[in-house]
Amino acid sequence: MNALSPGGRIGILGGGQLGRMLALAAAPLGYSCHIFGPEAAPPAGRVADRVTIADYHDEAALAAFADDIHVVTLEFENVPADCLEFLAERRPVRPSAPALATAQDRLVEKDFAASIGAATAPYRAVASLAELESVMAHIGPRAVLKTRRLGYDGKGQIIMDRSTGLNEAWQALKGAPSILEGFVPFDLEVSVVVARGLDGAIRAYPPIANRHKNHILDTSTVPAGLNPVQTNRAMTIAADLAAALDYVGVLAVELFVLGDNLLVNEFAPRVHNSGHWTIEGAVTSQFEQHIRAICGLPLGGVDLLGRVEMTNLIGDDVERLPALLVEPGAHVHLYGKSEVRPGRKMGHVTRVFPGLETS
Numbered sequence: 065m066n067a068l069s070p071g072g073r074i075g076i077l078g079g080g081q082l083g084r085m086l087a088l089a090a091a092p093l094g095y096s097c098h099i100f101g102p103e104a105a106p107p108a109g110r111v112a113d114r115v116t117i118a119d120y121h122d123e124a125a126l127a128a129f130a131d132d133i134h135v136v137t138l139e140f141e142n143v144p145a146d147c148l149e150f151l152a153e154r155r156p157v158r159p160s161a162p163a164l165a166t167a168q169d170r171l172v173e174k175d176f177a178a179s180i181g182a183a184t185a186p187y188r189a190v191a192s193l194a195e196l197e198s199v200m201a202h203i204g205p206r207a208v209l210k211t212r213r214l215g216y217d218g219k220g221q222i223i224m225d226r227s228t229g230l231n232e233a234w235q236a237l238k239g240a241p242s243i244l245e246g247f248v249p250f251d252l253e254v255s256v257v258v259a260r261g262l263d264g265a266i267r268a269y270p271p272i273a274n275r276h277k278n279h280i281l282d283t284s285t286v287p288a289g290l291n292p293v294q295t296n297r298a299m300t301i302a303a304d305l306a307a308a309l310d311y312v313g314v315l316a317v318e319l320f321v322l323g324d325n326l327l328v329n330e331f332a333p334r335v336h337n338s339g340h341w342t343i344e345g346a347v348t349s350q351f352e353q354h355i356r357a358i359c360g361l362p363l364g365g366v367d368l369l370g371r372v373e374m375t376n377l378i379g380d381d382v383e384r385l386p387a388l389l390v391e392p393g394a395h396v397h398l399y400g401k402s403e404v405r406p407g408r409k410m411g412h413v414t415r416v417f418p419g420l421e422t423s
Contacts, residue, residue: 067360070094075133078140079106081399089351107400120147130154158312158358186246206247250320256302257339314354345372370418382410
């Protein structure tokens, strides 16, 4: 395994808060970062060594970007496939383009999870109103209609029941290729953040209990309160998915808990919002772990440093900053976004309670 030497440069596709925290984690290990993306004044650009503002299809800009870096990673999974294929001919891309493609399409993602024996909610592909009517009759009466691509934070999905007008729902998603999933009355939603190194080594953080408001992650808590059977099963599913994808880097796997049964909801091929607590709450943060993995370094420890709670600062929650800064034990992270908008993640705050039960 050839590790990237200190002084190497990491190329990051996407310039949001995840790229920002990746760049901050890379610096202590001796690496600099080059951010590439179409957004003007990206938050990650304020802490990176270099920034290229260009379209993901701009091959001249991509070639210059590749010439300046040693390895490519991403903080945003909806990068066009041809962009990754272009870069993969010039530099190592970690995680790989095939792994990314699997996670970009909800149908392919569900099929892949099922192929390795992981359970999911019942699902069917939907490509027309007629198919939606047929599949709803089979999967309903309660279900969730989701676009196969580009959805996040509740966007691109509609909860369906007997009162839902199928034509209106189909038109609301603009007839995009979709997937209909049976509604799952889960006890809890958890995620597992897992890392896989270039040498195939795998380290999984303990499961994280996640609570949402308006389809956006509000609070993540560790430990999640699962029993040992649930905990082991959740971590095994995440590790199995990472290995089956031949994944390099950090992968986040979201799961529904129904008693001792766990269903894969989706997985994200990147560092994840529900893993932000690891910056103060674990031996190695998810961001450092990702940098270690893609650069060929040994993975770090994943032990907890106490009971941990992370809360997102969404929209005008950021106005609570003065109170948070005087709260003992509160660790505040702002993302450098200039405009406050409803539903926009402006930062997060983590609270660690050392010495408390962490199993």
